[in-house]
Amino acid sequence: xxxxxxxxxxxxxxxxxxxxxxxxxxxxxxxxxxxxxxxxxxxxxxxxxxxxxxxxxxxxxxxxxxxxxxxxxxxxxxxxxxxxxxxxxxxxxxxxxxxxxxxxxxxxxxxxxxxxxxxxxxxxxxxxxxxxxxxxxxxxxxxxxxxxxxxxxxxxxxxxxxxxxxxxxx
Amino acid sequence: xxxxxxxxxxxxxxxxxxxxxxxxxxxxxxxxxxxxxxxxxxxxxxxxxxxxxxxxxxxxxxxxxxxxxxxxxxxxxxxxxxxxxxxxxxxxxxxxxxxxxxxxxxxxxxxxxxxxxxxxxxxxxxxxxxxxxxxxxxxxxxxxxxxxxxxxxxxxxxxxxxxxxxxxxxxxxxxxxxxxxxxxxxxxxxxxxxxxxxxxxxxxxxxxxxxxxxxxxxxxxxxxxxxxxxxxxxxxxxxxxxxxxxxxxxxxxxxxxxxxxxxxxxxxxxxxxxxxxxxxxxxxxxxxxxxxxxxxxxxxxxxxxxxxxxxxxxxxxxxxxxxxxxxxxxxxxxxxxxxxxxxxxxxxxxxxxxxxxxxxxxxxxxxxxxxxxxxxxxxxxxxxxxxxxxxxxxxxxxxxxxxxxxxxxxxxxxxxxxxxxxxxxxxxxxxxxxxxxxxxxxxxxxxxxxxxxxxxxxxxxxxxxxxxxxxxxxxxxxxxxxxxxxxxxxxxxxxxxxxxxxxxxxxxxxxxxxxxxxxxxxxxxxxxxxxxxxxxxxxxxxxxxxxxxxxxxxxxxxxxxxxx
Numbered sequence: 001x002x003x004x005x006x007x008x009x010x011x012x013x014x015x016x017x018x019x020x021x022x023x024x025x026x027x028x029x030x031x032x033x034x035x036x037x038x039x040x041x042x043x044x045x046x047x048x049x050x051x052x053x054x055x056x057x058x059x060x061x062x063x064x065x066x067x068x069x070x071x072x073x074x075x076x077x078x079x080x081x082x083x084x085x086x087x088x089x090x091x092x093x094x095x096x097x098x099x100x101x102x103x104x105x106x107x108x109x110x111x112x113x114x115x116x117x118x119x120x121x122x123x124x125x126x127x128x129x130x131x132x133x134x135x136x137x138x139x140x141x142x143x144x145x146x147x148x149x150x151x152x153x154x155x156x157x158x159x160x161x162x163x164x165x166x167x168x169x170x
Numbered sequence: 171x172x173x174x175x176x177x178x179x180x181x182x183x184x185x186x187x188x189x190x191x192x193x194x195x196x197x198x199x200x201x202x203x204x205x206x207x208x209x210x211x212x213x214x215x216x217x218x219x220x221x222x223x224x225x226x227x228x229x230x231x232x233x234x235x236x237x238x239x240x241x242x243x244x245x246x247x248x249x250x251x252x253x254x255x256x257x258x259x260x261x262x263x264x265x266x267x268x269x270x271x272x273x274x275x276x277x278x279x280x281x282x283x284x285x286x287x288x289x290x291x292x293x294x295x296x297x298x299x300x301x302x303x304x305x306x307x308x309x310x311x312x313x314x315x316x317x318x319x320x321x322x323x324x325x326x327x328x329x330x331x332x333x334x335x336x337x338x339x340x341x342x343x344x345x346x347x348x349x350x351x352x353x354x355x356x357x358x359x360x361x362x363x364x365x366x367x368x369x370x371x372x373x374x375x376x377x378x379x380x381x382x383x384x385x386x387x388x389x390x391x392x393x394x395x396x397x398x399x400x401x402x403x404x405x406x407x408x409x410x411x412x413x414x415x416x417x418x419x420x421x422x423x424x425x426x427x428x429x430x431x432x433x434x435x436x437x438x439x440x441x442x443x444x445x446x447x448x449x450x451x452x453x454x455x456x457x458x459x460x461x462x463x464x465x466x467x468x469x470x471x472x473x474x475x476x477x478x479x480x481x482x483x484x485x486x487x488x489x490x491x492x493x494x495x496x497x498x499x500x501x502x503x504x505x506x507x508x509x510x511x512x513x514x515x516x517x518x519x520x521x522x523x524x525x526x527x528x529x530x531x532x533x534x535x536x537x538x539x540x541x542x543x544x545x546x547x548x549x550x551x552x553x554x555x556x557x558x559x560x561x562x563x564x565x566x567x568x569x570x571x572x573x574x575x576x577x578x579x580x581x582x583x584x585x586x587x588x589x590x591x592x593x594x595x596x597x598x599x600x601x602x603x604x605x606x607x608x609x610x611x612x613x614x615x616x617x618x619x620x621x622x623x624x625x626x627x628x629x630x631x632x633x634x635x636x637x638x639x640x641x642x643x644x645x646x647x648x649x650x651x652x653x654x655x656x657x658x659x660x661x662x663x664x665x666x667x668x669x670x671x672x673x674x675x676x677x678x679x680x681x682x683x684x685x686x687x688x689x690x691x692x693x694x695x696x697x698x699x700x701x702x703x704x705x706x707x708x709x710x711x712x713x714x715x716x717x718x719x720x721x722x723x724x725x726x727x728x729x730x731x732x733x734x
Contacts, residue, residue: 079635079717
């Protein structure tokens with residue numbers, strides 16, 4: 001009986017030793033993986049830092065201003081052009097809409113049935129109502145008769161494109 | 171004794187005795203083994219818990235410079251950051267063929283001095299730096315040379331993407347990435363600053379400033395323009411939030427690019443805002459009249475006789491825009507009467523005048539994150555003549571930043587807010603500041619400053635819709651031992667919008683010339699004032715100050731909208 005217990009214990013010990021040995025090597029391999037990943041993260045982080053620096057460099061206000069002067073036909077905003085949404089009443093919208101409609105119509109013709117809304121670039125265009133008469137009175141959609149907008153000239157950078165920085169260490 | 175060991179009944183008495191004797195030895199041995207196994211077990215457990223040392227990097231990768239936090243403006247735009255660069259060095263002791271090595275390195279880096287490098291390698295130091303800040307491509311090519319004795323050090327390098335735009339506030343670092351000036355130095359002295367701050371986009375540390383890059387750029391550009399147009403020697407300007415004390419823009423020209431730190435050594439590029447003391451001239455009348463109104467020695471209706479020059483000893487004090495009559499307090503302000511200001515100060519009293527200036531912080535040093543301001547030059551003893559001249563801004567030299575700071579209580583309802591380069595809310599700014607003036611004084615000063623822009627010497631500072639108020643200052647500079655009429659230091663101290671002040675703007679222009687653009691004049695009203703007007707017109711929208719136009723409700727202009 002005692003001998004049987006002893007044999008079992010020895011077998012258990014061997015099995016345990018193997019499990020521990022396996023576990024240890026697995027852990028070591030994982031450690032190496034972690035080290036490798038850490039290094040990779042570090043490399044990526046350095047690359048991101050370089051790219052952020054370059055992004056800021058390209059977004060310097062003086063550079064943007066220079067490019068805007070060169071490629072855009074815009075002036076500095078005058079105080080008359082700055083309004084808050086509170087000061088723009090619905091009647092103001094309505095008046096503008098009527099004026100625009102009258103301006104563009106040849107005398108005596110019927111009012112236009114379809115008016116397209118003009119959306120500012122960068123602002124999501126509101127769902128364009130097909131018929132203005134369907135509009136609820138309080139809608140804030142900026143609706144004017146289509147004004148021909150001069151297409152801006154295609155953007156042609158006059159300077160050589162910036163040198164792309166490849167991530168270091170690769 | 172727990173129990174008797176089992177002893178065979180067949181044992182002889184002698185055997186029995188020897189067994190009993192060895193029992194104690196047997197126990198001792200057991201104890202010794204138990205202890206040693208326990209010690210081994212403890213050691214194993216501690217080894218198991220010990221952190222695994224991270225795999226060491228490449229053979230030659232050693233980082234020598236410290237990593238610094240990023241510096242951001244109030245809107246999170248990057249003002250300073252670290253990027254990694256490699257420095258190539260050679261270890262002469264390991265070099266096999268010196269000439270071959272030099273030749274091969276020169277084939278990758280054509281700009282190195284080969285003769286000098288050969289000489290250095292021959293002299294046999296252990297560390298010969300060859301080139302700093304290699305590009306990754308160059309580094310790879312050097313690797314491919316496969317030369318023994320070459321190595322790289324990975325170093326952090328500080329870069330300032332905005333260049334000179336915010337140089338005097340941000341400061342710069344030395345070759346070891348230690349902060350030498352400005353906020354960079356402040357970060358080194360206060361390491362907790364970066365730790366408490368929220369992390370930047372890539373999980374690194376970052377310090378956020380009160381500066382607004384847009385406003386900073388406008389201020390710098392307009393000052394550069396002013397310097398060019400008026401052919402001035404130097405210019406400086408600051409924009410401070412009146413309630414929070416946040417400095418949203420500060421420029422001193424000529425400035426330097428912190429990416430080329432050696433430029434900072436040039437004495438001419440010092441930060442005039444905090445390191446230079448000047449007699450700032452008539453802008454001091456703001457404080458003289460504020461003192462008189464606050465001390466109760468004058469009201470807005472008081473008047474002083476300005477028909478005769480004041481004679482004190484061998485000095486005669488005259489008016490530049492002389493009216494030769496009695497002037498009321500608003501008239502003294504808008505005509506910038508020296509005689510009137512001097513009389514108002516004398517009426518207030520020499521001691522009270524001095525105490526009032528002290529209360530506004532003009533007689534001490536002002537402490538900010540980017541360093542203390544220079545020591546003001548205070549006359550000692552401070553007599554009657556001193557009070558007379560200081561009333562219109564001569565005889566007391568202070569830094570421009572102090573002047574702008576002293577203006578804050580005059581326009582924000584009386585709170586002596588300390589300027590700061592770190593973000594602070596308006597409520598916190600007012601809460602932390604003692605009240606040094608009556609709110610009524612502040613109200614009167616705003617009226618006077620606005621009046622001066624509408625009707626007085628500051629007309630050209632008007633920015634449509636932004637209700638600018640301010641005071642001109644045309645100070646003659648001391649050249650040698652006497653005041654020089656042709657060397658002027660002009661300034662304009664402004665606040666906007668005057669109906670609910672948000673910002674104070676101070677611009678000083680050093681030695682502007684008489685040029686056609688300023689109607690061949692050189693007073694502050696034709697150069698400093700229009701510069702402030704242009705600055706306000708551009709920064710007010712950036713800083714979110716709403717324009718207010720007289721007359722009708724702003725017309726909604728569909729054509730303008732459509733053309734965008």
